[in-house]
Amino acid sequence: MSERIYYTKPSITDLEVGYATDAARNGWGDKCYEYITRFENAFKEHLGVKYAIATSSCTGALHIGMAALGIGPGDEVIMADTNWIASAAPIVHLGATPVFVDIRPDTWCIDPERVEAAITPRTKAILAVHLYGNLCELDKLLEIGETHGIPVIEDAAEAIGSVYFGKRAGSVGAFGAFSFHGTKTVTTGEGGMWVTNDPALYETALTLSNHGRDPKQVRQFWPDLLGFKYKMSNIQAAIGCAQIERIDELIAGKRRVFEAYKQGCEGLEGVTLNPEPRGIRNGYWMPTAVFDRSIGITREALQAAFRVDGIDARVFFHPLSSLPMFTPCAGNTLAWDISARAINLPSYHDLSSEDTQRVIGVIRRLHDEAING
Ligand SMILES: *Cc1c(COP(=O)(O)O)cnc(C)c1O
DSSP states (O other), X not given: OOOOBOSOOOOOOHHHHHHHHHHHHHOOGGGTTXXXXXXXXXXXXXXXXXXXXXXXXXXXXXXHHHHHTTOOTTOEEEEESXXXXXXXXXXXXXXXXXXXXXXXXXXXXXXXXXXXXXXXXXXXXXXXXXXXXXXXXXXXXHHHHHHHTOOEEXXXXXXXXXXXXXXXTTSSXXXXXXXXXXXXXXXXXXOEEEEESOHHHHHHHHHHHTTTOOTTOOSTTXXXXXXXXXXXXXXXXHHHHHHHHTHHHHHXXXXXXXXXXXXXXXXXXXXXXXXXXXXXXXXXXXXXXXXXXXXXXXXXXXXXXXXXXXXXXXXXXXXXXXXXXXXXXXXXXXXXHHXXXXXXXXXXXXXXXXXXXXXXXXXXXXXXXXXXX
């Protein structure tokens, strides 16, 4: 039996270990924010944005940002049905309602036409989640948002390294949110980042992120409003500083793995991998293979085939509206159908070419068996 191939693994070098050790040993007292500030500044520079707040998670960053936009009870936020629950939970926690619409067949991301049709007087935001590194059609979403006076939020947790017509994912909307969970392209163990170019929104988010204490407030222990506590620690930020120094290498690793899969699947009719349309660069956080309906593959067959080979492949996101806490939107035909015939492939930065070949072998075998009966 060949060695197990893991789904994801962070890329940690002596640089991360060195910074984390320094933070653990020295990063206290008046140095307790040093790595945090440095990480925020490096991230701003990488992304090309004016403001950034390091957080304990992407979910926390979304929660703060949505609260800063004033999203609350009775409001609606439009998002794609195909997503991880982390993007929807903050909406519900704020007392608002996520409105799930269908995805596009080419990007697997939110369909702008469905967004337009779902707008009501209660719509407070459009949540653009860049799925698996693939980008939403931001120009169309921004145009719809502008027409109706609704902000577009970017959940760019999966889109580090993705670029939309010269602009990095997460830098385009009213605000962007990132995740540094251990499975993501850049990691701090757990962690996130909230970014914006809007000075007023930044002020509000900063106050909310610090237990509601206005930065201009001079009284000690005096919150001006009820806020949140989703801060990143200095030790996590130290790891983040090292990861940002290595970010080009980390992104290149993800792209290299994807290119190997792409080459290996060449000529396989009815198997589609993540797209990279004109004007777009895909960070390929999660290489994913979608099998055409006509091939007749099932989620169970996909999982079983990879499992037998010791390959840790994961199922495509279930539609959120199929989960027990939401109301089914079976009208989102593609979102409800695609997850049964798609699979996430292993992709860590230094995955060897022998291992990518093993994964490709399973895909080709599945394809042959399905085609030839
Ligand atoms: C990973 C992920 C999140 C959650 O990130 P956390 O840092 O674990 O809160 C949110 N949205 C998307 C799209 C993700 O992939």
